[in-house]
Amino acid sequence: xxxxxxxxxxxxxxxxxxxxxxxxxxxxxxxxxxxxxxxxxxxxxxxxxxxxxxxxxxxxxxxxxxxxxxxxxxxxxxxxxxxxxxxxxxxxxxxxxxxxxxxxxxxxxxxxxxxxxxxxxxxxxxxxxxxxxxxxxxxxxxxxxxxxxxxxxxxxxxxxxxxxxxxxxxxxxxxxxxxxxxxxxxxxxxxxxxxxxxxxxxxxxxxxxxxxxxxxxxxxxxxxxxxxxxxxxxxxxxxxxxxxxxxxxxxxxxxxxxxxxxxxxxxxxxxxxxxxxxxxxxxxxxxxxxxxxxxxxxxxxxxxxxxxxxxxxxxxxxxxxxxxxxxxxxxxxxxxxxxxxxxxxxxxxxxxxxxxxxxxxxxxxxxxxxxxxxxxxxxxxxxxxxxxxxxxxxxxxxxxxxxxxxxxxxxxxxxxxxxxxxxxxxxxxxxxxxxxxxxxxxxxxxxxxxxxxxxxxxxxxxxxxxxxxxxxxxxxxxxxxxxxxxxxxxxxxxxxxxxxxxxxxxxxxxxxxxxxxxxxxxxxxxxxxxxxxxxxxxxxxxxxxxxxxxxxxxxxxxxxxxxxxxxxxxxxxxxxxxxxx
Numbered sequence: 001x002x003x004x005x006x007x008x009x010x011x012x013x014x015x016x017x018x019x020x021x022x023x024x025x026x027x028x029x030x031x032x033x034x035x036x037x038x039x040x041x042x043x044x045x046x047x048x049x050x051x052x053x054x055x056x057x058x059x060x061x062x063x064x065x066x067x068x069x070x071x072x073x074x075x076x077x078x079x080x081x082x083x084x085x086x087x088x089x090x091x092x093x094x095x096x097x098x099x100x101x102x103x104x105x106x107x108x109x110x111x112x113x114x115x116x117x118x119x120x121x122x123x124x125x126x127x128x129x130x131x132x133x134x135x136x137x138x139x140x141x142x143x144x145x146x147x148x149x150x151x152x153x154x155x156x157x158x159x160x161x162x163x164x165x166x167x168x169x170x171x172x173x174x175x176x177x178x179x180x181x182x183x184x185x186x187x188x189x190x191x192x193x194x195x196x197x198x199x200x201x202x203x204x205x206x207x208x209x210x211x212x213x214x215x216x217x218x219x220x221x222x223x224x225x226x227x228x229x230x231x232x233x234x235x236x237x238x239x240x241x242x243x244x245x246x247x248x249x250x251x252x253x254x255x256x257x258x259x260x261x262x263x264x265x266x267x268x269x270x271x272x273x274x275x276x277x278x279x280x281x282x283x284x285x286x287x288x289x290x291x292x293x294x295x296x297x298x299x300x301x302x303x304x305x306x307x308x309x310x311x312x313x314x315x316x317x318x319x320x321x322x323x324x325x326x327x328x329x330x331x332x333x334x335x336x337x338x339x340x341x342x343x344x345x346x347x348x349x350x351x352x353x354x355x356x357x358x359x360x361x362x363x364x365x366x367x368x369x370x371x372x373x374x375x376x377x378x379x380x381x382x383x384x385x386x387x388x389x390x391x392x393x394x395x396x397x398x399x400x401x402x403x404x405x406x407x408x409x410x411x412x413x414x415x416x417x418x419x420x421x422x423x424x425x426x427x428x429x430x431x432x433x434x435x436x437x438x439x440x441x442x443x444x445x446x447x448x449x450x451x452x453x454x455x456x457x458x459x460x461x462x463x464x465x466x467x468x469x470x471x472x473x474x475x476x477x478x479x480x481x482x483x484x485x486x487x488x489x490x491x492x493x494x495x496x497x498x499x500x501x502x503x504x505x506x507x508x509x510x511x512x513x514x515x516x517x518x519x520x521x522x523x524x525x526x527x528x529x530x531x532x533x534x535x536x537x538x539x540x541x542x543x544x545x546x547x548x549x550x551x552x553x554x555x556x557x558x559x560x561x562x563x564x565x566x567x568x569x570x571x572x573x574x575x576x577x578x579x580x581x
Contacts, residue, residue, distance in 0.1 A: 136168025
């Protein structure tokens with residue numbers, strides 16, 4: 001295990017980050033703007049607490065919202081010498097506790113957790129003779145999730161439902177009846193959904209003192225990342241885990257609240273000082289990610305908004321993650337360009353991406369972001385025509401791809417029989433058996449995507465420490481798969497703005513910035529929904545390190561009439577810079 005001294009841990013931080021790291025006891029709220037090193041600050045805080053003896057690592061729980069983010073936290077903590085700290089999602093932590101206590105509290109094995117709500121909802125609709133399509137089923141599932149994380153009973157939901165948009169043109173009565181039938185079918189089959197996991201765990205803690213005592217003895221110090229995304233149910237569960245104690249550090253940015261439709265709210269972050277009056281409040285506003293020109297653009301978008309932080313462009317240090325505020329090359333101002341239609345916009349973006357790659361940019365350092373998944377079709381086709389490899393964040397997760405699963409199975413088998421040969425040779429021999437060759441295929445499409453996926457495994461083998469055995473490499477791949485820690489694939493990323501949160505690239509193109517897309521049409525005149533659309537664009541803008549290109553199209557394949565450029569563009573640059581191609 002790597003050993004990092006306490007003094008060295010603090011030396012790696014700027015003044016504000018160091019303030020976070022040294023605030024080890026009592027409630028702490030870190031208001032962290034985009035690119036300000038929030039993950040660095042909280043991981044160093046945990047590691048510093050372990051190094052100084054303030055924390056027993058087995059008593060620390062770091063919570064976040066995605067398996068990938070939890071895996072990143074674990075990796076960073078291990079590198080800092082904080083082995084033994086638990087880093088999990090809310091659902092993962094709750095499911096572990098529920099599975100452990102169910103046999104003694106309830107008896108028997110715990111219910112099976114549903115993979116998804118769609119099939120049961122479909123059966124519920126059929127039994128009630130209500131006609132619903134696939135899109136309506138997805139929206140119904142979202143309504144159930146919103147109700148549960150908002151801690152509403154079906155009766156309470158029924159009183160709130162008239163103010164909400166009902167899925168698939170259904171009436172409030174039909175949606176309420178479907179939810180009741182869904183719950184009945186689920187109970188009959190001894191199944192629970194993901195929200196039930198949190199509700200059942202909270203119920204055990206509320207009603208079983210010995211369960212609460214045991215859990216609170218196990219975990220005494222809590223750190224919650226992305227606290228602006230916490231729901232009322234997650235907040236209540238967190239308070240039950242704490243049990244009245246005050247050892248809680250939260251970190252978040254109200255300007256990056258983009259999941260309100262799921263029940264997430266930044267209220268708990270913004271009002272943390274009210275809930276915990278003695279809390280230390282630390283603001284991280286030195287942005288180490290983006291050029292000053294991009295930082296200024298982000299600030300213009302959020303200026304005067306409730307809870308918004310004012311970012312300052314800071315000079316990164318040698319590690320690219322930290323440094324002392326100072327002068328940095330300003331960088332080019334973000335470009336804003338209009339196009340005649342979606343096809344022209346996609347073709348232009350593809351040309352610009354091709355030129356960047358020709359100038360030496362790595363494909364994986366480039367991303368094209370958009371509001372809805374259907375926008376990716378024209379973009380992917382245009383990039384493929386340019387011979388540019390593409391990976392979409394809407395596709396199946398890396399370790400779930402058939403070729404990757406097959407490769408892992410064969411690597412496991414080879415690890416039993418392989419001798420003392422170099423790791424690279426062992427891995428390349430297995431991958432060649434699956435059709436991998438040293439040079440990528442000349443075409444694009446599925447063949448190139450398959451090659452990219454297998455080549456990423458070989459790149460991991462190349463990066464492994466000297467002396468790594470095939471068995472050790474397979475163990476590392478298994479850990480990566482559990483944490484959804486995918487390797488880097490040399491391809492341009494296509495992603496929705498929502499899925500891009502938490503990621504960053506040197507060069508970012510945000511397309512489709514027209515009224516009806518950003519802000520989305522159903523935001524209408526709802527001020528809260530429009531504010532969320534603004535925050536979503538802010539998330540997209542702050543993904544860019546070096547260059548940012550913004551564009552919109554006057555017409556689309558399925559649109560009626562001309563679109564207007566997004567109202568937000570007028571705030572990002574003078575109107576004369578938005579030209580029509």
